[in-house]
Amino acid sequence: xxxxxxxxxxxxxxxxxxxxxxxxxxxxxxxxxxxxxxxxxxxxxxxxxxxxxxxxxxxxxxxxxxxxxxxxxxxxxxxxxxxxxxxxxxxxxxxxxxxxxxxxxxxxxxxxxxxxxxxxxxxxxxxxxxxxxxxxxxxxxxxxxxxxxxxxxxxxxxxxxxxxxxxxxxxxxxxxxxxxxxxxxxxxxxxxxxxxxxxxxxxxxxxxxxxxxxxxxxxxxxxxxxxxxxxxxxxxxxxxxxxxxxxxxxxxxxxxxxxxxxxxxxxxxxxxxxxxxxxxxxxxxxxxxxxxxxxxxxxxxxxxxxxxxxxxxxxxxx
Numbered sequence: 001x002x003x004x005x006x007x008x009x010x011x012x013x014x015x016x017x018x019x020x021x022x023x024x025x026x027x028x029x030x031x032x033x034x035x036x037x038x039x040x041x042x043x044x045x046x047x048x049x050x051x052x053x054x055x056x057x058x059x060x061x062x063x064x065x066x067x068x069x070x071x072x073x074x075x076x077x078x079x080x081x082x083x084x085x086x087x088x089x090x091x092x093x094x095x096x097x098x099x100x101x102x103x104x105x106x107x108x109x110x111x112x113x114x115x116x117x118x119x120x121x122x123x124x125x126x127x128x129x130x131x132x133x134x135x136x137x138x139x140x141x142x143x144x145x146x147x148x149x150x151x152x153x154x155x156x157x158x159x160x161x162x163x164x165x166x167x168x169x170x171x172x173x174x175x176x177x178x179x180x181x182x183x184x185x186x187x188x189x190x191x192x193x194x195x196x197x198x199x200x201x202x203x204x205x206x207x208x209x210x211x212x213x214x215x216x217x218x219x220x221x222x223x224x225x226x227x228x229x230x231x232x233x234x235x236x237x238x239x240x241x242x243x244x245x246x247x248x249x250x251x252x253x254x255x256x257x258x259x260x261x262x263x264x265x266x267x268x269x270x271x272x273x274x275x276x277x278x279x280x281x282x283x284x285x286x287x288x289x290x291x292x293x294x295x296x297x298x299x300x301x302x303x304x305x306x307x308x309x310x311x312x313x314x315x316x317x318x
Contacts, residue, residue, distance in 0.1 A: 004054075006236070006287070008278040011057075012050035014268025020046055021267055037071060038064025047274060053133060053283070061137075062130035070126075074119075081111065114148065121147045128181060136294055142180035150176060163205075167197035174227050183233065185293040192230035197223060217251070218244030228281065234292070236285035242277075250276050 024039035041064040048060035089104050121144045128138040154169035171194030178190035204219040221244040228240040254269035 006054035006283040008281045009052045010050055010271070010275040010278040011052060012046060012271050012274060014265070014271040017043075017046060017267040017271055018264075034068070035064075037067040040064070041067055048131065051274070051278060056134050059132045060130055061132060062126070066126075077115075081115070085111070117148045117151050118144055124177065133183070134289065136184040136292060138184075139182045139295060140177075140180055141182065142176060147176060164198075164201070167201040168194045170194070170223065171197055178231050182295060183292060185295050186234050189232045190227075190230055191232075192226065197226060214248065215244070217247045220244075221247050232285075233283075234287050236283045236287040239282050239284055240280055241282075242280045246276070246280070 020042060024035070024042060027035040028039055041060075041062055044062065045060045048058040051058050085104070085108055089101075092100050092104065121142050124142065125140040128140040131138045150172055154165070154172060157165040158169055171192060175190045175192070178188045181188045200219050200222045204215050207215040221242045224242045225240045228238040231238045250273065254272060257265040257269050257272075
């Protein structure tokens with residue numbers, strides 16, 4: 001057991017990522033899109049294998065076949081729901097009643113919202129179950145029903161308060177994702193009530209017009225520092241050093257890189273972004289890595305498939 005600082009580093013380059021994306025694109029075209037699932041998986045493997053913490057790199061164990069199978073199951077679920085909705089609309093709304101039409105439309109969107117919540121929770125379960133560091137797998141144990149209740153409550157309160165409940169809602173989601181995550185036998189912990197986020201959120205709202213919305217980057221940087229600063233595991237505490245100015249510079253340079261290369265520089269922008277977040281992240285404290293044991297978890301990729309269908313990205317972190 002030792003007291004130290006575990007730093008993060010990203011070794012990927014825009015050139016190597018461009019080569020991978022280029023080959024993936026060709027194979028996706030030649031297979032009429034079928035290879036896209038394997039392409040997505042290879043990109044994930046690339047990012048994981050080029051991300052290092054404390055001298056050792058992460059690994060991703062998912063497969064393109066799992067994503068393909070998950071997408072097929074997700075498509076089946078969406079098709080069944082579409083058929084059910086169409087039949088109910090024909091039976092109940094055949095007379096063209098505006099009330100029934102509005103009710104059916106609202107029911108449809110509520111159903112989609114519930115499905116998205118299911119997708120987010122289960123996609124995170126799948127993604128973490130396929131992630132490892134030093135041979136130890138991560139896992140996620142969040143309950144879908146609990147997550148759904150939190151999301152419904154948070155969304156309603158955010159609407160009623162004209163958005164001012166948003167910081168607390170963001171904090172609750174963060175707590176749910178972190179407190180239900182494990183690294184082997186070791187749980188992650190998050191303790192914060194979100195009150196400090198509120199002050200920064202109000203400041204961002206007030207400064208939106210004077211700064212043409214740019215101050216939201218400072219809020220994003222503060223939120224990142226706040227979230228990670230309140231995340232711990234086995235005597236270690238994460239620290240983020242991201243600032244609003246650095247985030248603005250990152251986005252500005254990335255935008256120029258993409259625009260002036262007519263999109264060719266996108267992979268370089270992605271590599272710069274990955275390196276930026278890693279360079280500003282560290283784990284401080286005493287961590288007994290040897291005491292952490294493997295805890296395998298089975299998880300299907302169905303939630304991942306549904307999330308992709310609605311263009312919902314759960315990210316690779318917490």
